[in-house]
Amino acid sequence: MDLKELKGSCFVLRPWVTEDAENLVKHASNLKIARNLRDGFPYPYTMSDATSWIEMILSNRKDVVYAIEVNGEACGGIGLHAMQDVYRFNAEIGFWLSERHWGKGIVTEAVGLLVNHAFQKYQWIRIYAGVFSTNKASMRVFEKNGFIQEAIHRKAVKKEGVFLDEYIYSKLKE
Numbered sequence: 001m002d003l004k005e006l007k008g009s010c011f012v013l014r015p016w017v018t019e020d021a022e023n024l025v026k027h028a029s030n031l032k033i034a035r036n037l038r039d040g041f042p043y044p045y046t047m048s049d050a051t052s053w054i055e056m057i058l059s060n061r062k063d064v065v066y067a068i069e070v071n072g073e074a075c076g077g078i079g080l081h082a083m084q085d086v087y088r089f090n091a092e093i094g095f096w097l098s099e100r101h102w103g104k105g106i107v108t109e110a111v112g113l114l115v116n117h118a119f120q121k122y123q124w125i126r127i128y129a130g131v132f133s134t135n136k137a138s139m140r141v142f143e144k145n146g147f148i149q150e151a152i153h154r155k156a157v158k159k160e161g162v163f164l165d166e167y168i169y170s171k172l173k174e
């Protein structure tokens, strides 16, 4: 996918490159991040996880996946996963950020930039996410971007041995 760079006030959303692998390991290998994501995002996060993930992203033509670059380093990721069949006008949004940059409003701004861009440029009319019940920071990120909490999937998730409710947030194209 040919991605347009999106500029935020103190970060840039830009495509991943092979050379990001080292910084990906540095910032992603954190249990406080992994515990809020699917098991496909491992902890510890190894160099082999990083290189195979970047390789997979570079060959993916359907999804829109950016690195969040802060001070010249890939410090996080944000992306839209294209759904298929009758769901093909939906995309699932996901993101994470290095703990050293939490609480600065970066992901709130990044979600706004990406969602606006995606509704203009791609066919999607609904962008949604499932948030684990314990993840209040992500719920705030969605609320601050005008997403609506539309459902709670009870005990839909098992993470770290515990069943969790999953909160579904969505935003429709105006």
Ligand SMILES: CC(C)(COP(=O)(O)OP(=O)(O)OC[C@H]1O[C@@H](n2cnc3c(N)ncnc32)[C@H](O)[C@@H]1OP(=O)(O)O)[C@@H](O)C(=O)NCCC(=O)NCCS
Residues within 6 Å of the ligand: 032, 033, 034, 036, 037, 094, 095, 096, 097, 098, 101, 102, 103, 104, 105, 106, 107, 108, 109, 129, 130, 131, 132, 135, 136, 137, 138, 140, 141
């Ligand atoms: C969720 C995450 C991306 C947020 O990134 P961020 O750049 O720090 O987020 P922002 O600074 O833009 O906003 C965070 C908001 O959550 C709030 N927040 C943070 N921790 C919180 C908590 N424990 N309880 C309630 N609110 C919390 C902040 O106060 C802020 O809201 P405010 O502006 O109303 O004060 C980051 O914490 C992260 O990478 N988490 C792990 C991965 C993850 O959860 N991914 C998303 C899965 S759905």
